Amino acid sequence: MLEIKNIYKSFGNLEVLKDISLSIGTKEIVAIVGPSGAGKTTLLQIASTLEKPDSGNILFNGTELIGMKDKKLSAFRNKNIGFVFQFHQLLPEFSAKENVALPAMIGGMSKKKAMDKASELLTRLGLSDRMDHKPSAMSGGERQRTAIARALINDPAIIFADEPTGSLDSVNREEIQNIFTELRDKFNQTIVMVTHDSTLAGIADRIIEMADGKVSLRPQAPVPPEGEEMESLAIVDPLDSGGDGSEYLIRDSIKEIRESVD
Numbered sequence: 467m468l469e470i471k472n473i474y475k476s477f478g479n480l481e482v483l484k485d486i487s488l489s490i491g492t493k494e495i496v497a498i499v500g501p502s503g504a505g506k507t508t509l510l511q512i513a514s515t516l517e518k519p520d521s522g523n524i525l526f527n528g529t530e531l532i533g534m535k536d537k538k539l540s541a542f543r544n545k546n547i548g549f550v551f552q553f554h555q556l557l558p559e560f561s562a563k564e565n566v567a568l569p570a571m572i573g574g575m576s577k578k579k580a581m582d583k584a585s586e587l588l589t590r591l592g593l594s595d596r597m598d599h600k601p602s603a604m605s606g607g608e609r610q611r612t613a614i615a616r617a618l619i620n621d622p623a624i625i626f627a628d629e630p631t632g633s634l635d636s637v638n639r640e641e642i643q644n645i646f647t648e649l650r651d652k653f654n655q656t657i658v659m660v661t662h663d664s665t666l667a668g669i670a671d672r673i674i675e676m677a678d679g680k681v682s683l684r685p686q687a688p689v690p691p692e693g694e695e696m697e698s699l700a701i702v703d704p705l706d707s708g709g710d711g712s713e714y715l716i717r718d719s720i721k722e723i724r725e726s727v728d
């Protein structure tokens with residue numbers, strides 16, 4: 467479904483990604499692991515089209531994403547990609563349900579339909595009694611589950627998650643593991659995640675080790691065949707001031723978001 471080909475990326479003199487190639491199939495969970503500074507977040511951001519590589523290409527079901535115009539790329543991202551970051555970065559002035567519904571409204575769904583779908587998703591994730599709360603009135607685990615619901619609202623082809631359990635305690639970490647496992651096993655969701663959490667990495671179908679801007683050469687299982695077309699998109703602009711990409715999402719979409727809610 468997603469082909470990442472010969473990606474190079476430098477920041478100034480620092481070569482962060484050095485010829486990375488990777489194929490992501492449908493219905494699999496891929497974990498990217500490796501030491502801090504290895505380039506994992508940068509790879510995730512490039513794979514998810516938040517950041518552009520210096521060279522290389524990314525193909526989604528055969529369509530080249532590199533070189534796509536920004537507007538088209540934003541629409542593509544909204545429709546096909548869901549994001550979950552380490553910190554929730556839900557918009558503080560909106561309720562959980564509104565936060566979840568926003569990417570659907572940006573994608574053109576009516577407010578009523580989007581809010582209904584957001585309710586369904588939040589209920590599925592055990593938040594039926596929390597959905598009218600603002601993020602500040604929710605626990606860390608509840609906020610992260612809300613961020614996952616937001617990632618799912620547009621039925622994305624792929625969810626990218628950067629340290630999704632990085633700021634959670636063990637009970638909440640386990641809950642995220644169970645949610646991801648269920649998303650794959652019951653809903654055929656493809657998930658690509660960066661994690662230091664070895665238990666979370668343990669649910670992955672494939673573990674990709676990165677070090678110093680390269681993928682290590684451990685043998686990998688064959689990639690499953692390509693699946694159906696993916697129709698939807700989710701912008702989840704999770705959280706994190708730590709340069710995990712949420713700032714781009716927020717910057718790009720906050721105006722649209724506000725307009726669609728008014």
Ligand SMILES: Nc1ncnc2c1ncn2[C@@H]1O[C@H](COP(=O)(O)OP(=O)(O)O)[C@@H](O)[C@H]1O
Nearest residue numbers: 477482500501502503504505506507508509709
């Ligand atoms: N926007 C940026 N500008 C300059 N350097 C960056 C930027 N983003 C990441 N880096 C540097 O690139 C390297 C890899 O970072 P990152 O992809 O975040 O690694 P990881 O997620 O594996 O810890 C680090 O040395 C980091 O400081």
Ligand SMILES: [Mg+2]
Nearest residue numbers: 506507508660
């Ligand atoms: Mg990182």
